[in-house]
Amino acid sequence: MRIFKSIVIVLLSLAITLVSGCGRNLQPLTNSDKLCEEVLTYLDTDDVDGLKSLFCEKTIKETPNLDEQIEAAMECYEGKTVSYGNILGTESDSVDNGVTTVHYIGPHITRIETDSGRKYNIKIYSYLIYAKDTTMVGISEIDIYDENNDIVCVIGDNFT
Secondary structure: OHHHHHHHHHHHHHHHHHHHHHHHHHOOOHHHHHHHHHHHHHHHOOOHHHHHOOEOHHHHHHOOOHHHHHHHHHHHOOOOEEEOOOEEEEEEEEEEOOEEEEEEEEEEEEEEEEOOOOEEEEEEEEEEEEOOOHHHEEEEEEEEEEOOOOEEEEEEOOOO
8 A cells, every 4th residue: 555655646746747847838829929029120110220129149240231231121111100919930949967958939919000000920040049140140031021912021040
């Protein structure tokens, strides 16, 4: 009977540990939400420098016409954001010996509506951590799509 109780206790402890660990994966993508809000704010206010500050060093150095691409995106993105649907996307990590070496987010803002009546979707490519090359930390590319999901503007270069 003692062996049975011991097995039950061990299994219950294991189950509690597994269940509590899974809950951490269900948290909202707050990094993605914050980044998306910043991108929309800079597009709404035509803030070229603000949007550029979100890009990774590698994109800034290796995209000589980045300022022009951002300015073209500001012209392409007509009006101010009134609403948007969901922030979807991917998020992934690489861990080496318990240390996160890569943390990637790829949020996708859906059904954006502006006060000019235009509709867009925006896809962002960004590393929050990239241990092998810290110049990759930040946004590498932003793609703006129209309501038909046809790409209308690309800012930067996705090096992945």
